[in-house]
Amino acid sequence: MSGILIVAEHTRGVLADSSADLIGAALAIKEKLGGPLRVLVAGDMPRFFAGALNRPGVDEILLAETGSANFDAAASEAATMAAAARCEPALILVGHSASGVSFAAALAVRLGSGFAADVFGLDVTGTGLRATRSGYANKVNVELDFPGKSVVVLTIRGSTFKAPDGRGEAVVTTLPLALYGIAGRYRHLGFTEAPSSDIDIGKAEFILAIGRGIQDEKNVPRFTALAEKLGATLGCSRPVADSGWLPKPHQVGLTGKVAGNCKLYLALGISGAVQHQHGMKHVETIIAVNTDANAPIYNIATSGCVLDVFDFAAALERAAG
Numbered sequence: 001m002s003g004i005l006i007v008a009e010h011t012r013g014v015l016a017d018s019s020a021d022l023i024g025a026a027l028a029i030k031e032k033l034g035g036p037l038r039v040l041v042a043g044d045m046p047r048f049f050a051g052a053l054n055r056p057g058v059d060e061i062l063l064a065e066t067g068s069a070n071f072d073a074a075a076s077e078a079a080t081m082a083a084a085a086r087c088e089p090a091l092i093l094v095g096h097s098a099s100g101v102s103f104a105a106a107l108a109v110r111l112g113s114g115f116a117a118d119v120f121g122l123d124v125t126g127t128g129l130r131a132t133r134s135g136y137a138n139k140v141n142v143e144l145d146f147p148g149k150s151v152v153v154l155t156i157r158g159s160t161f162k163a164p165d166g167r168g169e170a171v172v173t174t175l176p177l178a179l180y181g182i183a184g185r186y187r188h189l190g191f192t193e194a195p196s197s198d199i200d201i202g203k204a205e206f207i208l209a210i211g212r213g214i215q216d217e218k219n220v221p222r223f224t225a226l227a228e229k230l231g232a233t234l235g236c237s238r239p240v241a242d243s244g245w246l247p248k249p250h251q252v253g254l255t256g257k258v259a260g261n262c263k264l265y266l267a268l269g270i271s272g273a274v275q276h277q278h279g280m281k282h283v284e285t286i287i288a289v290n291t292d293a294n295a296p297i298y299n300i301a302t303s304g305c306v307l308d309v310f311d312f313a314a315a316l317e318r319a320a321g
């Protein structure tokens with residue numbers, strides 16, 4: 001068993017960003033782990049995605065014709081099993097998305113492999129592969145080794161790793177697959193678009209996030225204008241999204257988005273619950289503003305300011321002109 005197999009993901013003809021994230025994750029340990037990096041793409045026209053997946057460091061792209069334009073967990077599992085049987089990888093990476101988690105664990109059971117979900121750190125130590133994920137509602141980071149496992153399946157948290165830009169020199173191979181009785185086990189009833197939004201918390205480098213401390217919906221436009229003035233993306237805590245003050249795509253945290261690319265996070269009137277921290281505690285520079293000096297956000301903040309958010313906003317507005 002050697003090398004890495006990635007399972008790319010796409011929806012309605014568009015390659016998911018997680019596919020590039022997976023390539024980035026694999027490249028972080030490819031040299032240490034050894035062996036080739038292969039990318040599997042399954043669907044009704046997998047060749048369509050081969051160009052976009054051909055990134056530097058990818059050695060082979062495997063195409064699996066499943067005959068289904070829509071995601072099919074059973075067909076994805078069967079295609080990955082077929083690719084694993086052909087390539088015998090030491091590591092299989094799947095996106096930690098609704099699609100990925102619907103077949104990754106079953107795949108691990110069928111392979112008798114090691115398994116971990118929502119992984120955001122990878123390394124190869126003297127004893128082999130090591131994966132990092134969070135535990136106890138994000139209170140601790142857990143490092144996992146997989147002793148005695150010749151293959152490991154991991155689902156990888158989105159926006160955590162970055163793939164290099166540019167074009168690679170991958171060989172493209174079509175896998176012979178017999179999916180009779182497998183593809184079509186699931187019936188696709190329809191597709192519901194998530195509410196559209198022009199913001200992407202996962203890609204933002206500077207986030208100004210507001211919490212319940214802003215007191216009222218009528219204060220949201222003031223912070224929206226401030227974020228715009230500063231060139232920040234507006235994020236929020238869950239109560240702000242749940243109350244309908246801002247649309248759900250603005251929410252940072254466990255049931256929101258992970259601020260994967262963020263370098264500067266300004267947390268205004270946010271207490272810093274573990275579920276919120278899940279989406280932002282990794283950020284390099286966190287500045288917290290909260291009237292409660294004992295708020296948990298101060299445990300992870302780089303700098304803190306025990307101050308009323310409205311006084312802080314007024315000072316920033318003056319400074320920004």
Ligand SMILES: Cc1cc2nc3c(=O)[nH]c(=O)nc-3n(C[C@H](O)[C@H](O)[C@H](O)COP(=O)(O)OP(=O)(O)OC[C@H]3O[C@@H](n4cnc5c(N)ncnc54)[C@H](O)[C@@H]3O)c2cc1C
Nearest residue numbers: 211212213237238253254255256269270271275276291309
């Ligand atoms: C399964 C589950 C999933 C969850 N997922 C998420 C998630 O994805 N994202 C998320 O954010 N939460 C999530 N939560 C909710 C989370 O537990 C907290 O309830 C939430 O993060 C609190 O939001 P908040 O900090 O805005 O509000 P609060 O906890 O009410 O904090 C408001 C803060 O504002 C401060 N404040 C008040 N007035 C002012 C002022 N004038 N100036 C300055 N500071 C002021 C207060 O001191 C307080 O610390 C989840 C919970 C569960 C159970």
